[in-house]
Amino acid sequence: MTVSKETIDSILESILHAPVKLYALMVSQRPNHTLIEVELDHLEHPYGSVSLLECEQVSRKLNEELERISPDLNYTLKVSSAGAERKLELPGDLDRFRGIPVRLVYRVEGERGEKEGIFKILDRQGDRLVLEPFSKRKKGSGKKREAFLELKDILKGNLYVSI
Structure with a gap:
């Protein structure tokens, strides 16, 4: 079973609340496994860094939703901050x-x-x-x-x- 990037994006939209927002979402589908990588941004932090607690909360809520809508999905979920030396979205x-x-x-x-x-x-x-x-x-x-x-x-x- 697979889950689309759009579905995950929609779930994240309902989970995330300002000042935390989605920076990047990557979904890699393999025949029997899906890798979901979520990078978060904090709009009120000087460098946009997200705390470990915020990453854990998003990870837990996303896991719960994925289990609910797709209980047979075999996946790995990585939730992290966009990073201190992140790429800039120009301008x-x-x-x-x-x-x-x-x-x-x-x-x-x-x-x-x-x-x-x-x-x-x-x-x-x-x-x-x-x-x-x-x-x-x-x-x-x-x-x-x-x-x-x-x-x-x-x-x-x-x-x-x-x-």
Whole structure:
């Protein structure tokens, strides 16, 4: 017996309540087994991290619903946080994670190839980002350096956690 991704998505919709939301859902069907991977996002946490307790609650409720609608289903369920270095959903996450270091892959007009950098997002002015190149070194009393990047030039990004 199998269960569709749409069915699981519908169950999750009824289980999840703000500020926790679905970040990603992957369902891998094999002939005798289904792997269900759920990644959660916390809209009020600075990095979007979901607690272990929240993961456990979603896992328990989803298990209960799957057992109810499909008792013969052979499956493995993994529920986790989207992760501290999650992929950014562009352009929306650029506003959400303002002030937090992000790794951006971008192109520079007139140059070949891609560039990569770590920045703090200072502001968004329409289709233009105001960035500060990120450094792990202690800040001096010097003036902040600013960089500008057009949204259309950003290819991908993810949160960056410095250690």
